[in-house]
Amino acid sequence: MDKEQIQKIVIAVIGVIVAYYVCFSMIIWPAQMKMESNAKAVEKLQKEIRTAESKINQVKLAENEQDANGKMVEYFKSLMPNEPPKTFYPPEINKIFKDQNVQISQPLVSSIPANFSDITGDFARYGWVFGIGEITYHDFGRLQAEIENKNSLWEFAEIEITANPTSEEKHSVKMVMGTLGKKEGVQ
Amino acid sequence: MPLKINLIQNLQAEERVKARDPMKFIIAGAIGLGLLPLLYSAFVYYQKSESDGLLAVQKSKWNNIEAEYKKRQEQEKIQSDIKDQASKLDLSINSRPLRANVLNDIRKIIPDQVELQRLKVTRIDNDTVQVSITGIWQSDDAQRSIGQAYIRMKSDEQAGSKMDDYILVKESVKEPVLGNVDNPKNINFDMSFQLKLKNNN
Numbered sequence: 001m002d003k004e005q006i007q008k009i010v011i012a013v014i015g016v017i018v019a020y021y022v023c024f025s026m027i028i029w030p031a032q033m034k035m036e037s038n039a040k041a042v043e044k045l046q047k048e049i050r051t052a053e054s055k056i057n058q059v060k061l062a063e064n065e066q067d068a069n070g071k072m073v074e075y076f077k078s079l080m081p082n083e084p085p086k087t088f089y090p091p092e093i094n095k096i097f098k099d100q101n102v103q104i105s106q107p108l109v110s111s112i113p114a115n116f117s118d119i120t121g122d123f124a125r126y127g128w129v130f131g132i133g134e135i136t137y138h139d140f141g142r143l144q145a146e147i148e149n150k151n152s153l154w155e156f157a158e159i160e161i162t163a164n165p166t167s168e169e170k171h172s173v174k175m176v177m178g179t180l181g182k183k184e185g186v187q
Numbered sequence: 188m189p190l191k192i193n194l195i196q197n198l199q200a201e202e203r204v205k206a207r208d209p210m211k212f213i214i215a216g217a218i219g220l221g222l223l224p225l226l227y228s229a230f231v232y233y234q235k236s237e238s239d240g241l242l243a244v245q246k247s248k249w250n251n252i253e254a255e256y257k258k259r260q261e262q263e264k265i266q267s268d269i270k271d272q273a274s275k276l277d278l279s280i281n282s283r284p285l286r287a288n289v290l291n292d293i294r295k296i297i298p299d300q301v302e303l304q305r306l307k308v309t310r311i312d313n314d315t316v317q318v319s320i321t322g323i324w325q326s327d328d329a330q331r332s333i334g335q336a337y338i339r340m341k342s343d344e345q346a347g348s349k350m351d352d353y354i355l356v357k358e359s360v361k362e363p364v365l366g367n368v369d370n371p372k373n374i375n376f377d378m379s380f381q382l383k384l385k386n387n388n
Contacts, residue, residue, distance in 0.1 A: 005209075005210050008210055008213070008214065009210075009213055012213055012214055012216075012217035013217070015217055015221060016217050016220045016221050019220075019221035019224055019225070020221075020224050023224035023225060023227070023228045024224065027228040027231065027232060028224070028227065028228055028231050031228075031231045031232055031234070031235040032231065032235075034235055034238070034239075035234060035235050035238045038235075038238040038239060038241070038242045039238065041242055041245075042238075042241055042242050042245050045242075045245040045246065045248075045249050046245060048249060049245070049248055049249055049252065052249075052252050052253070052255075052256035053252065055256060055259055055260065055263065056252070056255055056256060056259045058263075059259040059260075059262050059263045059266065060259075062263075062266050063266075065266070065270070066262075066265070066266045066269060066270075069266075069269045069270050069272075069273035070269050070273075072273045072276070072277070073269060073272050073273050073276065076276050076280070113311075115312075116310065119275050119276065119279050120271060120272045120275045120276070121268075121272075122272060123272070123275075123276060123279075125279065137290065137294075140290070141287045141288075141290045141291060142287070144286070144287040144290070145286070145287035145288075148283065148286065148287065152280055153280065155279075155283050155285070155310075156283075156285045156286075156310070157285065157309070157310045158285070158307070158308065158309045158310065159285065159290075159306075159307070159308045160305070160306070160307040160308075161303075161305070161306045161307075162304065162305045162306075163303065163304045163305065180276075180279055180280065
């Protein structure tokens with residue numbers, strides 16, 4: 001081989017190397033990297049789309065339940081007074097017991113345990129303590145049932161029956177009643 | 188000078204030598220090798236275009252549902268809040284362990300020999316009440332009778348009591364605390380236990 005031929009071979013080899021370098025570094029590797037990132041992005045998007053579709057269906061299906069729950073909450077809200085509890089309940093409790101021909105002491109605000117008083121963000125149970133001077137055990141049971149049945153948002157939280165020195169049948173009763181209502185500022 | 192009669196033959200021989208020139212093969216090979224990555228590049232580029240297309244389709248699909256998804260997420264939060272409020276209200280209204288019939292059931296488990304001085308019933312849970320009694324046991328051997336009554340209640344606690352609407356909560360019956368024991372026929376005592384609504388209704 002003469003010098004000219006060797007030069008040609010060297011140039012050919014260099015040409016091939018340059019061609020490979022250019023193709024791989026400027027086209028193939030960037031394209032492959034882009035494809036890899038595309039595949040990851042597609043996988044992520046497909047996952048998000050599946051999650052979104054599933055959530056959309058789930059929420060659509062729960063719309064009936066949402067309506068029913070909303071109506072239920074509104075119904076109970078409509079039973080609750082808009083007045084402040086301190087001005088509404090004491091006269092109301094007096095009236096309810098008076099309707100049953102039972103005289104009670106003035107209902108006063110009573111603290112009740114947190115697990116009983118905290119209902120949700122909008123509702124709370126307020127406690128009232130008051131007493132009955134004389135009532136028989138059975139009459140009190142009947143009175144309690146009557147009041148519970150007529151007032152779905154009222155509940156007895158504590159009852160203390162003590163013997164009456166002046167009567168064997170009629171006892172003194174002190175009770176704490178919880179009334180369910182809206183928290184301040186809730187309409 | 189001799190006659191040159193094989194001029195064409197010589198030219199043909201030269202051509203044959205030229206045709207077998209290895210440089211030609213080297214150049215052709217180099218061109219071939221150089222074309223290979225170009226072809227592969229074209230193939231990869233085609234694949235990349237397909238990949239870009241697929242990504243664009245998914246992006247477009249996502250863009251179409253993203254707004255509704257966000258709206259439904261807000262709606263789900265509202266649904267969850269309303270559900271929570273409704274269930275807590277429902278539980279608060281319907282879980283009433285201190286009902287009128289608790290007095291009836293307590294009456295059944297207090298022995299006749301006990302003269303009740305004080306009865307306190309406190310709601311402690313959605314389905315449980317704490318009962319504390321103070322009484323005077325009146326019988327010939329009152330102190331032992333109180334103990335026997337306690338054992339019976341502990342046994343009822345394990346086996347299930349005979350009450351209609353409540354059961355004794357296990358491990359809730361506390362040992363009676365005796366008051367003045369000077370008179371064996373008349374002894375003061377305090378006792379407490381818990382009652383749980385059957386089936387939470």
